[in-house]
Amino acid sequence: MTQILQPHRIELDDVVLRPFVARDEAAVAEALRDPDILRWTAGTAVIRTPADQRARKWLEPRIDGWAHGSAVFAVADAATDYVLATVSVRDVNRVPDQAVVAYWVSPAARGRRLAARALDAAARWAFAPDGLRLHRLSLDHALINEGSCRVAVRAGFQLEGTMRDYYLEPTGERHDSHLHSRLATDPVGQCPGATAGS
Ligand SMILES: CC(C)(COP(=O)(O)OP(=O)(O)OC[C@H]1O[C@@H](n2cnc3c(N)ncnc32)[C@H](O)[C@@H]1OP(=O)(O)O)[C@@H](O)C(=O)NCCC(=O)NCCS
Structure with missing residues (x-):
């Protein structure tokens, strides 16, 4: 069913x-200065864009993402609304009942398990009857991205196996990758570390 x-x-x-939203461009630009975010998440088109235009190139399709079947969340500080991270549930309509998730956290916001909590x-919303069902x-x-x-694992995504030479960097370097999944029926308790600052 198309959602x-x-x-x-x-x-x-x-x-x-x-x-x-468009005003998140400065926060996205800050995040995209991180070599690991560029390497593991940004995609070839963004990497090949001149550095001063990358944030807009990354941001515009994500603002539009909801209209095209991808739930793209900014993870913003509750007090300031400044974007610290992102998590997305992508391509909801490509395979029935399934989607792929992705995430990054800006370097300054790391170390508080923000990615796992977000x-x-x-995931809970994506599985919920009043969410994406x-x-x-x-x-x-990539295996080297420990x-x-x-x-x-902390967010309840079990390891299913290793996909050989799955991830191709723009440099041409290939990496074996882990495949993880979480099912709506998995007995997942509260995400460990879900309490802020724990
Ligand atoms: C991966 C990433 C999202 C984690 O950000 P975060 O939520 O702030 O993560 P934290 O620093 O709180 O660490 C989370 C866990 O990973 C561990 N960890 C963090 N960096 C690590 C590293 N380089 N090597 C091994 N373990 C590491 C921490 O010890 C912690 O483990 P624990 O929960 O079992 O205690 C962030 O580093 C990032 O954005 N990286 C670049 C983009 C990326 O790789 N995205 C995922 C693509 S598949």
């Missing part, structure tokens, strides 16, 4: 998950 996505907002203790919250969410990460593996 029309209604932009959505999820409030956690210290952050809010909300759609991106991913857990987005999906059954399966999956993600992949922090992303920790995020996935």
Whole structure:
């Protein structure tokens, strides 16, 4: 069933998950200065864009994402509304009941398990009867990206296996990747670390 996505907002203790807006460009530009965000998440088109135009190139399709079947959340500080991170539930209409998730956290906001907490919250909404009603969410990460593996497991995404030479960098370098998934029927308790600052 093709779903029309209604932009959505999820409030956690210290952050809010909300759609991106044009005024987030400066925060996105700050994030895209991080080589790991560029390397693992930005995509070839953004990487090949001149540095001073990358944020807009990244942001515009994400603002529009909801109209095109991807729930793209900015994770913003609850007090200042400044974007610290993102988590997205992509391509909801490509395979029935399934979608792929992705995330990054700006370097200055790392170390508080923000990715796992935002991913857990987005997954719960994606599975919920009053959310997207999906059954399966999956993600992949290069094996050498160990922090992303920790995020996935902590957010209840079980390791399913290794995909050989799955991730191709714009440099031509290939990486084996882990495939993780979380099902709506998985017995997932409260995301460990879900309490701010724990
Ligand atoms: C991966 C990322 C989202 C994690 O950000 P975060 O939520 O702030 O993560 P934290 O710093 O709180 O660390 C989360 C966990 O990963 C572990 N970790 C973080 N960096 C690590 C590293 N380089 N190597 C091994 N473990 C690492 C932490 O010890 C922690 O483990 P724990 O929860 O078991 O205690 C962030 O580093 C990032 O944006 N990286 C670049 C983009 C990226 O790789 N996105 C995912 C693509 S698949």
